[in-house]
Amino acid sequence: MADTNSLRSSQPRRRSREEKARETYRSLLEAAAQVVGSDGYADASISKITQLAGVAQGTFYNYFESRQDVLNRLLPYMGRQMLDHIASAMPRGLTGPAREEARLRAFFAYLDTHPSFYRILYEAEVFAPEAHAEHIRVLVKGYKGALNRAVARGEIGGFDEDELEAVTYMLLASRAYIAMRYARNGDGHAGPVPDHVIQAYMKVLGRGLFSQA
Amino acid sequence: MADTNSLRSSQPRRRSREEKARETYRSLLEAAAQVVGSDGYADASISKITQLAGVAQGTFYNYFESRQDVLNRLLPYMGRQMLDHIASAMPRGLTGPAREEARLRAFFAYLDTHPSFYRILYEAEVFAPEAHAEHIRVLVKGYKGALNRAVARGEIGGFDEDELEAVTYMLLASRAYIAMRYARNGDGHAGPVPDHVIQAYMKVLGRGLFSQA
Amino acid sequence: MADTNSLRSSQPRRRSREEKARETYRSLLEAAAQVVGSDGYADASISKITQLAGVAQGTFYNYFESRQDVLNRLLPYMGRQMLDHIASAMPRGLTGPAREEARLRAFFAYLDTHPSFYRILYEAEVFAPEAHAEHIRVLVKGYKGALNRAVARGEIGGFDEDELEAVTYMLLASRAYIAMRYARNGDGHAGPVPDHVIQAYMKVLGRGLFSQA
Amino acid sequence: MADTNSLRSSQPRRRSREEKARETYRSLLEAAAQVVGSDGYADASISKITQLAGVAQGTFYNYFESRQDVLNRLLPYMGRQMLDHIASAMPRGLTGPAREEARLRAFFAYLDTHPSFYRILYEAEVFAPEAHAEHIRVLVKGYKGALNRAVARGEIGGFDEDELEAVTYMLLASRAYIAMRYARNGDGHAGPVPDHVIQAYMKVLGRGLFSQA
DNA sequence: AATGAATGAGTGTTCATTCAT
DNA sequence: TATGAATGAACACTCATTCAT
Numbered sequence: 001m002a003d004t005n006s007l008r009s010s011q012p013r014r015r016s017r018e019e020k021a022r023e024t025y026r027s028l029l030e031a032a033a034q035v036v037g038s039d040g041y042a043d044a045s046i047s048k049i050t051q052l053a054g055v056a057q058g059t060f061y062n063y064f065e066s067r068q069d070v071l072n073r074l075l076p077y078m079g080r081q082m083l084d085h086i087a088s089a090m091p092r093g094l095t096g097p098a099r100e101e102a103r104l105r106a107f108f109a110y111l112d113t114h115p116s117f118y119r120i121l122y123e124a125e126v127f128a129p130e131a132h133a134e135h136i137r138v139l140v141k142g143y144k145g146a147l148n149r150a151v152a153r154g155e156i157g158g159f160d161e162d163e164l165e166a167v168t169y170m171l172l173a174s175r176a177y178i179a180m181r182y183a184r185n186g187d188g189h190a191g192p193v194p195d196h197v198i199q200a201y202m203k204v205l206g207r208g209l210f211s212q213a
Numbered sequence: 214m215a216d217t218n219s220l221r222s223s224q225p226r227r228r229s230r231e232e233k234a235r236e237t238y239r240s241l242l243e244a245a246a247q248v249v250g251s252d253g254y255a256d257a258s259i260s261k262i263t264q265l266a267g268v269a270q271g272t273f274y275n276y277f278e279s280r281q282d283v284l285n286r287l288l289p290y291m292g293r294q295m296l297d298h299i300a301s302a303m304p305r306g307l308t309g310p311a312r313e314e315a316r317l318r319a320f321f322a323y324l325d326t327h328p329s330f331y332r333i334l335y336e337a338e339v340f341a342p343e344a345h346a347e348h349i350r351v352l353v354k355g356y357k358g359a360l361n362r363a364v365a366r367g368e369i370g371g372f373d374e375d376e377l378e379a380v381t382y383m384l385l386a387s388r389a390y391i392a393m394r395y396a397r398n399g400d401g402h403a404g405p406v407p408d409h410v411i412q413a414y415m416k417v418l419g420r421g422l423f424s425q426a
Numbered sequence: 427m428a429d430t431n432s433l434r435s436s437q438p439r440r441r442s443r444e445e446k447a448r449e450t451y452r453s454l455l456e457a458a459a460q461v462v463g464s465d466g467y468a469d470a471s472i473s474k475i476t477q478l479a480g481v482a483q484g485t486f487y488n489y490f491e492s493r494q495d496v497l498n499r500l501l502p503y504m505g506r507q508m509l510d511h512i513a514s515a516m517p518r519g520l521t522g523p524a525r526e527e528a529r530l531r532a533f534f535a536y537l538d539t540h541p542s543f544y545r546i547l548y549e550a551e552v553f554a555p556e557a558h559a560e561h562i563r564v565l566v567k568g569y570k571g572a573l574n575r576a577v578a579r580g581e582i583g584g585f586d587e588d589e590l591e592a593v594t595y596m597l598l599a600s601r602a603y604i605a606m607r608y609a610r611n612g613d614g615h616a617g618p619v620p621d622h623v624i625q626a627y628m629k630v631l632g633r634g635l636f637s638q639a
Numbered sequence: 640m641a642d643t644n645s646l647r648s649s650q651p652r653r654r655s656r657e658e659k660a661r662e663t664y665r666s667l668l669e670a671a672a673q674v675v676g677s678d679g680y681a682d683a684s685i686s687k688i689t690q691l692a693g694v695a696q697g698t699f700y701n702y703f704e705s706r707q708d709v710l711n712r713l714l715p716y717m718g719r720q721m722l723d724h725i726a727s728a729m730p731r732g733l734t735g736p737a738r739e740e741a742r743l744r745a746f747f748a749y750l751d752t753h754p755s756f757y758r759i760l761y762e763a764e765v766f767a768p769e770a771h772a773e774h775i776r777v778l779v780k781g782y783k784g785a786l787n788r789a790v791a792r793g794e795i796g797g798f799d800e801d802e803l804e805a806v807t808y809m810l811l812a813s814r815a816y817i818a819m820r821y822a823r824n825g826d827g828h829a830g831p832v833p834d835h836v837i838q839a840y841m842k843v844l845g846r847g848l849f850s851q852a
Numbered sequence: 853a854a855t856g857a858a859t860g861a862g863t864g865t866t867c868a869t870t871c872a873t
Numbered sequence: 874t875a876t877g878a879a880t881g882a883a884c885a886c887t888c889a890t891t892c893a894t
Contacts, residue, residue: 017894021857040339042255046885056859058887067885123339125393126253136394163413169394170387170417177386178379180338181349200376204383208421234874259868269876271870280868443873447878466765468681472864482880484866493864549765551819552679562820589839592817596843599816600809606764607775607808626802630809634847660853685889695855697891706889 025063027053029077032070037116041071041127068128075124075131078117079138085110096155097206099146104201107175108193111183118179136172143168155210167209174201238276240266242290245283250329254284254340281341288337288344291330292351298323309368310423312359314415320388321406324396331392349385356381368423380422387414451489453479455503458496463542467497467553494554501550501557504543505564511536522581523632525572530627533601534619537609544605562598569594581636593635600627664702666692668716671709676755680710680766707767714763714770717756718777724749735794736849738785740841746814747832750822757818775811782807794849806848813840 031053035044046067050057064070089106090099111118124132147164150156159167178201182193244266248257259280263270277283302319303312324331337345360377363369372380391414395406457479461470472493476483490496515532516525537544550558573590576582585593604627608619670692674683685706689696703709728745729738750757763771786803789795798806817840821832 017855017857024857042339045883047883057885058860059858061886062857126255126336126339159413159416160409162407162409163416166391166395166410166413167417169390170383170414173386173388173390174383175386176390177382181382182379194375196373196375197379200372200379201383203372203376204380204417204421206421207424208417208419211420230874237874258866270868271876271878272874274869275874443876443878450878468765471862473862483864484880484882485878487865487867488878552681552762552765585839585842586835588833588835589842592821592836592839593843595816595820596809596813596840599812599814602816603808603812604805608805620801622799622801623805626798626805627809629798629802630806630843630847632847633850634843634845637846656853663853684887696889697855697857698853700890701853 021063024053024055024059028055028060028063029070029073033074033078033116033120036071036074036123037119040119041123044071072128072131074120075128075135078114078120079135082107082110082114082117083138083142095153096150097202097210099150100205100210101198101202103146104175104198108179108183111179112192118184122176122180139172140165140168143171150210157211159209171205234276237266237268237272241268241273241276242283242286246287246291246329246333249284249287249336250332253332254336257284284341285344287333288341288348291327291333292348295323295327295330296351296355308366309363310415310419312363313418313423314411316359317388317411317414321392321396324392325405331397335389335393352385353378353381356384363423372422384418447489450479450481450485454481454486454489455496455499459500459504459542459546462497462500462549463545466545467549470497498554498557500546501554501561504540504546505561508533508536508540508543509564509568521579522576523628523636525576526631526636527624527628529572530601530624534605534609537605538618544610548602548606565598566591566594569597576636583637585635597631660702663692663694663698667694667699667702668709668712672713672717672755672759675710675713675762676758679758680762683710710767711770713759714767714774717753717759718774721746721749721753721756722777722781734792735789736841736845738789739844739849740837742785743814743837743840747818747822750818751831757823761815761819778811779804779807782810789849798848810844 031049035048046060050060086106182197244262248261263273299319395410457475461474472486476486512532608623670688674687685699689699725745821836
């Protein structure tokens, strides 16, 4: 249905169209992220998004099935970005509590440079619950893997598999609440997390988790 | 603002004016709580609330300035109820980790018997941010007091004031995420939190907090 | 819920409100009929209707559940009007073909004075099929009754019950097509039906129906 | 405009240009007929039509001026098909009422085997009024010719030219309403028309038309 | 001739809020 | 104070049509 010209010559043209489409998709998604970041999911109207993306309202529906569709895609998109960021920011060779601390700092650093992420993540449980659940699932899986490797290394002991999952939730929870309290103000964000907070976190973890009791 | 119990029985006839108004206010607030609990803040329309309260739509604006106004009052109202419930459920004389565990269990028990509270609390950060912040502030204050008393009793050591606040946030966070993961399913709630989760929580706390390291 | 004042004095006020509401309902319905009559169901927008009725768009939804709702009510409303008109226009004491002719002329007379009715009726099969089916059912029932009485009077013979129903449909059909051809032009209507058309109709009927063969 | 059959086989290679275009035109028209038949004119979108025809949306406008344009062409296209079908299905040599009955049965038979035609025909008065008027004009002309021949044969008498036209409308009307009532259900069609209905039709006609009174 | 992304006017519908009664 | 009809701004979404490629 699309192969009338059997020559290569049609490819560069095609490419250009496809690429343009991809760009439009990208700019709509980025615009949505920005709008949700500043106004929240509830006030993220199609009109705001398309205006920010510089396209007509109707164009939106060439790329997304509905408003909810784009909201659902936001967290996966940003979440992957965040994980990539953290992965690339993690120093090699760290183990034990030091590794945990690096992970925490990388997370806060990402938050600091991507102020819209907090709101996208937080409100997702309300406005894009499936995406949120999936995001948490991914995070938990990665985290549990890390904890299990620490167990294998003998850094952690005395927790069975199920308990380790519960601990994972506690760690993720602590991250989120610390971010809420110390890395935000009314506008969106308020600079880096104070050191004493990270120290407290590490103290509880160092004693509570990284010890054979 | 909501404590009229002492007057009710003494003036069975004359309560018409003020008393009736208070009743209407109360029933509107309760209706709002119920609606938000089951439909969420976003879908809590004035029409639903007034219908459930059994008054006309216009009546609503004799008691609240706006829709946002009633949403703002919801969490303080329910939060106080929850704190009272927990306070009265706490066994006397417990100290140390045992006291902490009792508090945790009381919280989960309240959640289990008041399924609408979870949603009111959780969505509040999105839809009634100031009320949510205030609620957290109240919780933190109470919690920090408890931790300080534990410090005074010599049960906890090695954390300065600021660090203790950070720890408080970690504890509240853990509560919330554990509730999210273990005390809910699609409908609203899914029975009590499994014991091994509470054990994991207590393990981390017992080692991480209640120890002189 | 509505009986706070137990006195009559509240009734006149009530009445006034209720009456006003009824008026608004009426004017919306009439506006809808007019708009559909001139623009057709497809182009009958809420905005046109409310503008013509002189109320805000939102007001529409205090009286009708949806656009389709008002479209559904149009034919029953006009259909009853038409039947009332015909009933009151029918001379007393006529029987046989003369009675049939009077009925036909009354129908065309109604059409002539209510030009929107033709379109409302005709397009209803497409846009309000249930209302149309019900309308036809009512018409057929009335018509069959009339034919059966003619049979009882011995004016008609040689048709069994089922055949009589089929004949009813032929009569209604003829009415409609004659109206389409002879009582309309582009605008909406084009004056009365020529006499020779009615004569042709009566000839076919007189010989075909009102005879013992 | 649609008769290219004679050329097809002679130029198997060269048909690329013009022939291909005709094929596309044809497939768009057929697609439109199918879509309108199942979804109705109102829901026949260009997107549905082009999708069914297997071409891009833009291609549509190389063959039709507008959406309305294709809708206008539908009934003439299908109507001719129907007339051809009926003409070829008519037994030779029939005259009088028998001929009329055969025509009626052929019409119902066509409807039964072409369920989409009913909708295309019926809704045309609403959505393609000019095409509908033209279609009726063609039908009437053919029918009047048939009746005139019957008059010439002495089978029909007592109607002048104008009256005969009115009768024609009555016959077409009866066809349509009988089809509406007896040859359709919710889905689209419901099998053949019962015999007693055709008998009733023939009785009225036999007495009312084919008699010298 | 064929494509399909872009357009934007237009639609039905919702709902917090107002206000005359 | 209670009522509930009226309001109108706002929204998500559709689709015929255009046009650069």
